[in-house]
Amino acid sequence: MTERDQFAAEYALGLLEGEELLVARARAAREPDFADAVAFWEAKLAPLLDDIGGAAPSPALWQRIEAAIEDAPASGEIVDLRQRLRFWRFASFGAAAAAVAAFALVLIQPLPSAPGPQTAEAPMVANIPIGDTDLRLAVTYLPDRREMLVSASGLTADGVHDHELWLVPDEGELRSLGVVRPGEEVRMPLDPGLAALIHNGSQMVLTREPIGGKPPAAAAGPVVAEGTFATI
Incomplete structure (x- = not known):
């Protein structure tokens, strides 16, 4: 096996x-x-x-x-x-x-424990389709750790562009979640302010950027994919 x-x-x-x-x-x-x-x-x-x-x-x-x-x-x-x-x-x-x-x-059941914090928040996941291919960018957000897991194991770099993942908050401008690393599974810690904006139904977009991600003074590149967080 x-x-x-x-x-x-x-x-x-x-x-x-x-x-x-x-x-x-x-x-x-x-x-x-x-x-x-x-x-x-x-x-x-x-x-x-x-x-x-x-x-x-x-x-x-x-x-x-x-x-x-x-x-x-x-x-x-x-x-x-x-x-x-x-x-x-x-x-x-x-x-x-x-x-x-x-x-x-x-x-598999946890051992009984003394009264403490309430049940942990459920993780959220999103599968972002890449164009017309079968590839997916798998994103998992762990609220308790304020940590995001981004799996791009099926993607390959073209040597010319990078792709940057963005959160679309309910209000205000896009917030960068980081540059995607083709062929890798990456753990991304989020600052409390950014983590607080993520909830069930939050949208994300993937943009095509120059190598290294969006330059500070430039506008975000074209959107090439999008997805939505859903609570497990």
Whole structure:
């Protein structure tokens, strides 16, 4: 099984969280081969759920779950256990899948914690089509971190132009979100003032600029693509 197929299967099984989940969603939106792999695993694995009866897990399984939770870090991010869970998921199917599924439901949930801040804000995503091609600029905004992830892995530089991403605020002028780097996935921290302007439904445009982005004294270049943020 290739890395792509395993990642697609983990996505289809619902094992991914956080940035891995966002990366998988972005790849499914811009990579037809990855989207086909996800669809394949969803079709292949879905019948397993029909075969899982209502039998309760054995006492030994619950003891293993309790022991694992007691040994887990207090942060609630059970990274090591989740990695082992993935191995067990792919190691066997059939009857073993039912037990592993029960184990997964417990381990993937965060540990109880003392009252604290409210639930984290949901990420926002946008897929910006590039011309008449199948390429997409995948943009993910993480409100809690005031951070944006821009994936341009399918794009190539022409050596003559750069492309700059802009936020279209509800009021006022365009705000630059930075120059896109063809063929790369870039993490962009945003200042609080700019981050505060982003919300569900915010629009973005992509302009063609000279190498290095728009010169300070010049007007923005022609718009070549546009997209809208949507809350996940």
